[in-house]
Amino acid sequence: MQVAVQGLSKAFGETAVLHDINLLVPEGQFCALLGPSGSGKTTLLRIIAGLEFADLGRVLxxxxxxxxxxxxxxxxxFVFQHYALFRHMTIADNVAFGLQVRxxxxxxxxxxxxxxxxxxxxLVQLADYGAxxxxxxxxxxxxxxALARALAIEPRVLLLDEPFGALDARVRKDMRTWLRGxxxxxxxxxxxxxxxxxxxLELADSVAVMEHGHIIQCASPQAIYDQPATPAVYEFLGGANRLxxxxxxxxxxxGDALLGSLAAADDAAADLYVRAHDVELLPTAPGTGLQGELxxxxxxxxxxxxxxxxxxxDTxxxxxxxxxxxxxxxxxGQAVTVRLRRYGVFGSLAGAHPAAFVGI
Amino acid sequence: MRALLIGVALAFIGLFLLLPLFVVFTEALRHGVLPYLAAIREPDAVSALLLSLKIVAIVVPINVTFGIFAAWTIAKFRFPGRSVLVSLIDLPFAVSPVISGLVYVLLLGSRGVLGPLLQDWDIQIIFALPGMVLATLFVTFPFVARELIALMEQQGNDEEYAARTLGAGGLQIFLRVTLPNIKWALLYGALLSAARALGEFGAVSVVSGHVRGYTNTLPLQVEILYNEYQFQAAFAVASLLALFALVTLVLKTVLEHRFGRELKTH
Known part of the structure; x- marks a missing residue:
């Protein structure tokens, strides 16, 4: 089933938590809502589930x-971060619950x-744990x-709220691979x-990056990583150097060093973002990159x-x-040359962020 | 040092808890078993026992019902005035029971604010069972609610939300998810409020009117007998209360044992 969110807004009292959210998740696709806490992602998920209701907009x-x-x-x-299993029921009764309350x-x-x-x-590899x-x-x-219990009702869509958030790092990694399979x-x-x-990035077919109640970019993991729409997305995906x-x-x-040509940009100051692993460190080689000191x-x-x-x-x-x-x-202390292999440039005029990406 | 502390604690418990209990039973049985049985079979004593049990039987179910409502509201929702409500629930612990009894007399007695109205309708509340039930309710209400609020807040709402997404309706969620999660705390609170209802003296004393054989509960009967210098009979009736207290204590210990295990399950 396809899930579509159109023009969705939500406020708790005076505090707006979602602004005009649009999202489309095609049939069979895996979409991740990625964002810091307080970005509105959990509220959006709960509205899709019907556990909260929007002030404006539609869920289709x-x-x-x-x-x-x-x-x-x-x-x-719906799968909750802290499992929300019925503590007084056996595992089998937990899984059967959705069928028994019909x-x-x-x-x-x-x-x-x-x-x-x-x-x-x-299916969840817990065949002997029913009792x-x-x-x-x-x-x-x-x-x-919790996943088996959610699947028991033959759901049309699976909603997972930080499902691995309470697990330790190794289990989380195993669970991720297993869930995607x-x-x-x-x-x-x-x-x-x-x-x-x-x-x-590892699980999803598409990633929607959220901040302050907005979806600031929604694209494939590769596109999100290679072409972040805003500096915030850069910051959020593991950080980057800003020059x-x-x-x-x-x-x-x-500075005075020419980095390359850039089409479609005005004469203006701009910010350049480059990830630490997209920079190459070389012994001094004049004229081929940016000069600096280690x-x-x-x-x-x-x-x-x-x-x-x-x-x-800049450092x-x-x-x-x-x-x-x-x-x-x-x-x-030695003199070095750095080459920027892949970076993004964001104009800072009037708050707009026309972006250009350069990869070598 | 440790031995000293333990010694002091034991001496204190012995002096202030065990010794009085011992005295109650020895005084009750001072003249032997037959006078003891006679004292507790005396018609006024029997009617006091029945009245006390009747009040408990009315008060505890009401406390359980409203305790669940109050705890549910307070633990699962956020609304303006919530903290005021929480304080109000604790009010009976802060107010002297005699005062609370007096308030009912001033409100509902024949010279009270609502007295004339009640007389017109021919309803007797003060110096009758309804007044005693009201006074006891006021004093015992916090027990169930407080037990539940703490537990329900700790358990959160996720299980109820999960049940809802799995297709359960409101009543199903309450009966299959919420109630089983709180049942031991509920029983514990009910037990405490029953014990308090049985032993309540001050509030009930003010509203009862002490009509012998009609509006005397066990504690009031003890007082009357004692004031009439019938010490052996007074202690015999008091021994009934002491027995109830001991049974409550045993049940409470069993529940705490059980309840502790339930609480661990999260």
Whole structure:
């Protein structure tokens, strides 16, 4: 089923939490809502589920407006960050709940429910755990039970609210891979809320980055990463160096150094964003990049982190892969040249952000 | 040092809790078993016992019902005036029971604000069972509500939301999700309020009018017997209250044991 959100706004009292949200999740796609806490992503998910209601705008399941349907009738599978398992019920009873509360004529017969529960527990790899209670399971297992419980009602869309937020790092990674496999297998339209960029980029077909109640960019993970729409998206996806630059007659300068040509930009100051791993560190080679001085070196496992003071006065964080030094060792204080392999330029005129991206 | 502290604690408990309990039973049985049985079979004593039980039977279900409503409202919703409501629930703990009894007399007695109206309708509240029930309700209301509010706030709303997305209706959510989660706390609160209702003296004393055989509860009967120098009979009736207290204590301990395990499940 396709989920569409159109012109949605919501305020809690005086505080506006969502502004004119538009979102389209096509049938079978996995969409991630990515943003810091307070960005409105969970509220948006709860409105789609029918646990909250919008002040303005529509939520469409396929072409049906579900505005006047409560969560009870929307047939959505909702997975909560803290599992929300029924603590006094066995795992099997938890999974069976959605079927058992149906009105009599829609309720499957007891043996059918039992078989369905067994299938679902098999699906989430917890076949032998039916008789246990939630407090006897680990966090990862509980979240799989919550998923089985949500799937029991044959939901038309799966909504996941920070589902791995309470799990430790390794379990989270395993669960991520497993969930994506399951979602692909079931072909179930899914929306995930997360503040973890790795999770969003790895899991989703499309990522909607949210900030202050707006969707600031919605695109494929690759496009989000390679062509962030605003500096905020850069900041949010793991951060980047910001350099002050100047565009003049179609040429891009950092300080006095010419970086390259840039089409469709006015003569103006602009901001250049470049990620630490998109910068190449070289021994001094005049004329081929930006000149600077090596300020600091920190060994960080796979990468060495270098800090370079440019002639323009900006400092630049650089990730140096172990194989790039080609036999010579870096010394703090030495003169170096950096090349920017891939970066984005944002004009700062009048708050607009016409962006240009350059990749070498 | 540790031994000293434990010794002091034990001596204190012995002196102020166990010794009085011991005295109650020895005084009650001072003249043997037969006078003891005679004292508690005496018609006024029996009617006092029945009245006390009747009040408990009326008050506890009301407390349970309204306690659930109050706790549900306070724990699951945010609304203006919520903190005022929380303070109001604690009010009976802060007010002297005698005062609360007196308020009912001033409000509903024959010379009270609503007295003439009630007389016109021929309704007797003060110096009758309804007044005693009201006074007891006022004093015992916080027990259930307070137990539940703490637990329900800690449990949050997620389970109810989950049930809703799974297709459950309001009543189903309450009966299948909320109630099972609070049942031990509910029982615990009900037990405490029953114990308090049985033992309440001040508030009930003011509104009862002490009509022997009609509006005397067990504690009031003890007082009357004692004032009439019938010490053995007074202690015999008091021993009934002490027995109820002991049973309550045992049940409470069992529940706390059970309840503690339930609380761990989150």
């Amino acid at each position: 399941f396929d072409s049906t407006d579900v505005a006047d349907r409560s969560a009870r009738d929307r047939q959505v599978g 009105e009599r004529k829609l309720r499957p017969a007891a043996p059918v429910i039992k078989r369905r529960v067994a299938e679902l527990l098999e 246990r209670y939630p407090d006897q399971l680990s966090g990862g297992q509980r979240q799989r039970v 399951l979602q692909t297998k079931l072909g179930l339209t899914s929306i995930l809320v997360t503040h973890d960029q790795d999770e969003a 002050t630059c100047r565009v003049s007659n179609g040429q891009l300068f950092v 300020l600091r070196l920190t060994w960080g496992g796979g990468m060495t982190h270098a800090q370079v003071r440019l002639q323009s006065g 630049l964080e650089v990730d140096v892969p172990p194989w790039s030094s080609q036999g010579h060792s870096w010394l703090v």
